[in-house]
Amino acid sequence: MTRKHEGEAGGPRRRAEIFTATLDMLGSLGYDSLTIEGVAQHSGVNKTTIYRWWSSKSELLRDALLHSHMLRFELPDTGSLRGDLTELAERVQALLDDEHRRTIVEAALVGAVRHQAMRELVVSFLDDRFGRHQPVFERAMARGDLPHDADPALLVDAMAGALWMRVLVRRGDVADTYTRDLVDMLMDGVQKSATLSGRPAR
Structure with a gap:
């Protein structure tokens, strides 16, 4: 939870520097070795200032994950669910x-596998991102691209999970056609499910 107002101690610019340092250290050292003292040294911000804003590294890391520009991208609006999912997949791929x-x-x-606190942070981050993606699915339902009783979380989990497996676990190259083939498979599933329920999606 943020402890100070935006205008204090350098405001948004200083906060962005702290978030960048936090994520840099998470990537290089891992969750176990991440410390507020290390973030202070890396960012050039006094540790007492950081402790006034955040009482623990978990609070700091949560805000860094949620608000840093490094893990953020704009939502697409291509006019179709298939197009939006393809754009989303390509943006996740570009991030990875x-x-x-x-x-x-x-x-x-x-860290999420090893530590309950980090798992809660990652779940919070994913829930936040899913909430930000909701307009994609709301537009799709309004157009008839997605049945109103469909669960968008299944699509998001399937798409992100496939990309994470391909890039992070298999260390495989993602061909230009991979994201399109992935989205085609997901949309085929959506259309089949909608047809079986008597409400064909477009």
């Missing part, structure tokens, strides 16, 4: 193709 950001994602996932 960046070595620095991929290292941060890997460290977060490893």
